[in-house]
Amino acid sequence: MTARIIDGKATAAALRQDVAKAVETLKADHGVTPGLAVVLVGEDPASAVYVRNKGKQTVEAGMNSYEHRLDAATSEEELLDLVRKLNADPAVNGILVQLPLPAQIDSAAVIATIDPAKDVDGFHVINAGRLATGLPALVPCTPVGCVILARQVHADLTGMEAIVVGRSNIVGKPVAQLLLNENCTVTIAHSRTRDLAGVCRRADLLIAAVGRPEMIRGNWIKPGATVIDVGINRVPKDDGKTRLVGDVAYDEALKVAGAITPVPGGVGPMTIACLLRNTVEAACRQNGIEPIL
Known part of the structure; x- marks a missing residue:
């Protein structure tokens, strides 16, 4: 048996089309153009590429994009002042401060300062x-993307045993909450779980978000299970270059799973698409408009 490949690129493209249609409706029927502000502090190359892609896709969806690039030496108070200004700006419906931040800035303080109604990353405690x-x-965008991809395989997730490997506030915990809302039976496991392999083998739906390259082996997977691999790990190749791998040993899993997301091309493309969706949702709520996505 060879697993079905869950195409995150195609699913994300379809979602972006839905977002663009929703934006057209907001503009035509309500005179509202959603606006997303993205703040980048410093010159981290990966973050810079990510911010550029977010801006490009925001504009392609018909929304306004506001980019703020700050020097790596920016103080915490300077960044908090900018966030407060964006909170007060009615043209800005969503605020995203790109992580990680330089060492002199407390990311928790920044997240706490963002207006929860504009917190399109979904990280605020509220x-x-x-x-x-x-x-x-x-x-949070990545967990939403995981659930959407799982639904590409299963129209109804009710009653499935879902194992989430990873307990971060960004992916593990929120994806577990979303799966509970889908009526799954959910277990959160992690790197210190006793008999982690045995726990994973129970899963009808396995979400791998532990941040360790190829940690989850093929023989950890229940035959026919659906595997959503959130991991993005850069590992060295024999030629001195690097390649991207997930948290799951993909070639091994491909022979056992019923369906699996690739890395790259699986969960990754969904994150920005779900960010755009969150921005539209935020714009609707802030303007008293019924959700249109």
């Missing part, structure tokens, strides 16, 4: 709490 208690919330 949004985390609303998600945990089943209230409407802006939800």
Whole structure:
């Protein structure tokens, strides 16, 4: 058996089309153009590429993009002042401060300062709490993307045993909450779980978000299970260059799983698409408009 490949690129492209249609509707029916502000502090190359892609896709979806690039020596108070200005700007519906931040800036303080209504990353404690208690919330983008990709294979996730490997506030915890909302039976496991391999073998749906290259082996996977690999790890090749791998040993898993996301081309493309969706959702809420996505 060879697993079905879950195409994150195609799914993300379809979602971006839906976002663009929703933006057209907001403009035509309500005179609202959603705006996303992205703040980059410093010159981290990977972050710079990511911010550039976010800006490009925001404009392609018909939204306004506001980029703020600050020097690596920017103080925490300078960044917080900018965030407060963006909070007060009615043209800005979503605010994203690109992580990681330089050492002199406390990222928790920055996240806490972002208006929860504009927190399109879904990291503010108010949004985390609303998600945990089943209230409407802006939800972290990668977890939302994971659930959308799982639904590409299973129209209904009800009753599935879902194992989430990873307990971060960015992916592990929120994706577990989303899967509970989908009526899955959810276990959060991690690198210190006893008999992690045995726990993984129970999964009908396995979400790998532990941040360790190819940690989850093929024989850890239940035959026919759906595997969503969140990991993006750069590892060396024999020629001195590097390649990207996930948290799952892909070639091994391909022979066992029923469906699996590749790395790259799986969860990664979904993150920006879900960010755009969150921005539209935020714009609707801020303007008293019923959700249109």
